[in-house]
Amino acid sequence: MIWNKKYETMTRDQMDQVQLERLQATVNRVKRNVAFYRQSLSAPGVRSDDIQSLTDLQRLPFTTKEDLRKSYPYDMFAVPLRDIVRIQSTSGTTGTPVVVGYTPNDLRTWAECVARVLSAGGMTEHDVVQVAFTYGLFSGGFGLHAGAERVGASVIPASTGSLEKQVRIMKDFKTTALACTPSYALAIASAIEEMGIDRRELSLRVGYFGAEPWSEGLRSVLEQGLGITALDNYGLTEVLGPGVSFECEKKDGLHVNEDCFILEVIDPTSAEVLPDGAEGELVLTTITKEGFPMLRYRTGDLGSVTRAPCPCGRTLARMSRIRGRRDDMIILGATKVFPSQIEEIITAEPGLSPHFEITLDRKDGIDTLSILVEPAEARNGAGPAPGHGDPCERAARKVEAVLGVTAKISAVEPGSLTRAGEGKLRRVVDKREI
Amino acid sequence: MLSVRNLRAGYGSVEVLHGVSLHVDTGEIVTIVGANGAGKSTLLWSLAGLVAPRGGAAVFEAKEITALPAEAVASRGCVLVPEGRQVFADLTVGENLLLGGYLRLRRGARRALEQDIARISDLFPILASRAHQRAGTLSGGEQQMLAVGRALMARPALLMLDEPSIGLAPLVVREIFDVIVRLRSEGTTILLVEQNARAALSISDRGYVMETGRIMLEGTAGELSANHDVRRSYLGREYRRIDE
Numbered sequence A: 001m002i003w004n005k006k007y008e009t010m011t012r013d014q015m016d017q018v019q020l021e022r023l024q025a026t027v028n029r030v031k032r033n034v035a036f037y038r039q040s041l042s043a044p045g046v047r048s049d050d051i052q053s054l055t056d057l058q059r060l061p062f063t064t065k066e067d068l069r070k071s072y073p074y075d076m077f078a079v080p081l082r083d084i085v086r087i088q089s090t091s092g093t094t095g096t097p098v099v100v101g102y103t104p105n106d107l108r109t110w111a112e113c114v115a116r117v118l119s120a121g122g123m124t125e126h127d128v129v130q131v132a133f134t135y136g137l138f139s140g141g142f143g144l145h146a147g148a149e150r151v152g153a154s155v156i157p158a159s160t161g162s163l164e165k166q167v168r169i170m171k172d173f174k175t176t177a178l179a180c181t182p183s184y185a186l187a188i189a190s191a192i193e194e195m196g197i198d199r200r201e202l203s204l205r206v207g208y209f210g211a212e213p214w215s216e217g218l219r220s221v222l223e224q225g226l227g228i229t230a231l232d233n234y235g236l237t238e239v240l241g242p243g244v245s246f247e248c249e250k251k252d253g254l255h256v257n258e259d260c261f262i263l264e265v266i267d268p269t270s271a272e273v274l275p276d277g278a279e280g281e282l283v284l285t286t287i288t289k290e291g292f293p294m295l296r297y298r299t300g301d302l303g304s305v306t307r308a309p310c311p312c313g314r315t316l317a318r319m320s321r322i323r324g325r326r327d328d329m330i331i332l333g334a335t336k337v338f339p340s341q342i343e344e345i346i347t348a349e350p351g352l353s354p355h356f357e358i359t360l361d362r363k364d365g366i367d368t369l370s371i372l373v374e375p376a377e378a379r380n381g382a383g384p385a386p387g388h389g390d391p392c393e394r395a396a397r398k399v400e401a402v403l404g405v406t407a408k409i410s411a412v413e414p415g416s417l418t419r420a421g422e423g424k425l426r427r428v429v430d431k432r433e434i
Numbered sequence B: 001m002l003s004v005r006n007l008r009a010g011y012g013s014v015e016v017l018h019g020v021s022l023h024v025d026t027g028e029i030v031t032i033v034g035a036n037g038a039g040k041s042t043l044l045w046s047l048a049g050l051v052a053p054r055g056g057a058a059v060f061e062a063k064e065i066t067a068l069p070a071e072a073v074a075s076r077g078c079v080l081v082p083e084g085r086q087v088f089a090d091l092t093v094g095e096n097l098l099l100g101g102y103l104r105l106r107r108g109a110r111r112a113l114e115q116d117i118a119r120i121s122d123l124f125p126i127l128a129s130r131a132h133q134r135a136g137t138l139s140g141g142e143q144q145m146l147a148v149g150r151a152l153m154a155r156p157a158l159l160m161l162d163e164p165s166i167g168l169a170p171l172v173v174r175e176i177f178d179v180i181v182r183l184r185s186e187g188t189t190i191l192l193v194e195q196n197a198r199a200a201l202s203i204s205d206r207g208y209v210m211e212t213g214r215i216m217l218e219g220t221a222g223e224l225s226a227n228h229d230v231r232r233s234y235l236g237r238e239y240r241r242i243d244e
Helices: A013-031 A034-039 A054-059 A065-070 A104-119 A139-151 A163-172 A181-196 A216-226 A340-346 A391-405 B040-048 B072-074 B094-098 B112-123 B125-129 B141-153 B170-185 B197-203 B221-226 B229-233 B237-243
Strands: A084-087 A100-104 A127-130 A154-156 A175-179 A204-212 A227-237 A239-245 A254-256 A261-266 A280-286 A297-303 A330-332 A335-337 A352-363 A366-375 A407-411 A429-430 B002-011 B014-024 B027-034 B053-058 B078-081 B158-162 B187-195 B206-211 B212-220
Touching: A013 A034, A013 A054, A013 A280, A013 B014, A013 B206, A013 B212, A054 A261, A084 A139, A100 A104, A100 A391, A104 A139, A104 A239, A104 B221, A127 A139, A127 A163, A139 A154, A139 A175, A139 A239, A139 B141, A154 A216, A154 A239, A154 A352, A163 A181, A175 A181, A181 A216, A204 A216, A216 A227, A216 A340, A216 A352, A227 A297, A239 B002, A280 B237, A330 A366, A335 A340, A340 A352, A340 A366, A340 A391, A340 B206, A352 A391, A366 A391, A391 A407, A391 B197, B002 B141, B014 B027, B014 B040, B014 B053, B014 B212, B027 B040, B027 B170, B040 B072, B040 B078, B040 B187, B072 B078, B078 B141, B094 B112, B094 B141, B112 B125, B112 B141, B112 B170, B125 B141, B141 B158, B141 B170, B170 B187, B170 B197, B187 B197, B197 B221, B197 B229, B206 B221, B206 B229, B212 B221, B212 B229, B221 B229
Parallel strands: A127 A154, A127 A175, A175 A204, A204 A227, A352 A429, A366 A407, B027 B187, B027 B206, B078 B158, B158 B187
Antiparallel strands: A084 A100, A227 A239, A239 A254, A261 A280, A280 A297, A330 A335, A352 A366, B002 B014, B002 B053, B206 B212
């Protein structure tokens, strides 16, 4: 279902006009209201007065995470604090957190963007939505909550916490839609099995998963395990929170809410803008935000963009699913690997469960990659999965063949690895720097 | 219906519009809100062909109208109701209306014009009862109605109104705005420039905020009314009483 026919299906010409108008207005506003931009946009050669087309955006300087950290907490706000009605923040696990403020209009826009995400998965007022994102400074909980309310669904603010409680709510409240991180969904799926609940006792139909990169392999695990359609959505607190882009039922790329964001893909090294289809770092410009506008924010996420029409009827550009965030990239010698690529291989191996943990270490100056993984018994409860030989060895051979790195994969007891709890799961332990 | 990109215009050595982009979709009422001197009137004049743009492009119904002479813009259905009415004071109300259809009269559409006068009299009954009175003797509100009626005689697809509420009593403002809403429901698209932001936004679908020749904000009428900057600058308490 298409939530906003006007913006989700407008012609490219119309969208160009909307984007240009809003980009010009955003540049005019941030130059007046944000000291950082007043300075960076006045640099020679930027000519921010003269943005005549969307291509002229390329003249503007990037905004980096470092810039945002330096502005901690409020220096990037484009309106006085009295006009801000909500504050969210990034977790700050990798440094100073980024604090983001929302005006009443920003909250409205946010709900609108998320309503499109949910509507694309068929959500209506008849759905019961379990929002199992942490409610707090992390933008996931409140973002999904507001969008689901906008759609008119019955929203259960389950937040995170006891898996047993999640499953009980899911069963008793007849939850039809689940919104959480993919790793938390996996933990819920395992809990359902462990509790001996038949998934036919559940009313679950669709899952909206985001906030972490996840693989096609995990998608089929979740779809089978929970009996749902599993859809990806993307967003980041620095530009809004959830609601930047979303999959429709075709599951062929994430539609970008282009009336609110301009997406560019750049070469992460040279910072040159790349043509459609080429993979690079995603760069986002907000064009409706009042409280915390961002020009050319370097997300650190890697993907590509296509403007080919989607059979669903939306004309919004689509970005590829995120293979990984630049920060998550595992660099082993000269090879780069994303945890999601390893996930893809492990979830494709019938003898292994999707629960795994990656450890990086250094021995005699050589980087090593080892993976602990739970075998598949816990998943189907029917003894070891069929297949010849050791599933760990098979997976290791595949990692070597596909990703070009040597991995030592060992099985551990079912249930012994950490499940996703609060917020995002950290799957990679890097001991090399310690 | 109308899309404008990077429009620049000015007078002598002074540039007043610094690259304005906006659009109006068919059937919309769009308001441009801004303080005195922001460039709102210059924008309408340059769209109407009264001021020559120095850059940028305006496309109306898929055809470029940038730098067309005023009568060519009007004959394509993009018609301006200027600020301060500008009715012909020495002519009668009826003559003023007929002049509004001048471009069509030359094409021999007299019968259709008479039908339009009947329709306009229906819209503004006061004009019918004063048809033979000199326009200069009308009240401000009546002159504004005449100015709108005269513009309608050109059968505009897009009606651009420059400060239609200026200098009018609150009740008359309401009446003018009711007519604008009715025109839209009968198929005319509206681009409205107003200092009375509250009244204008109350009947609009979307709007733009203009400051010193630049667009600072675009949004639905609801979004603009909820924006704190707009509220502080344009929706002060003095405006509240005019339409509420």
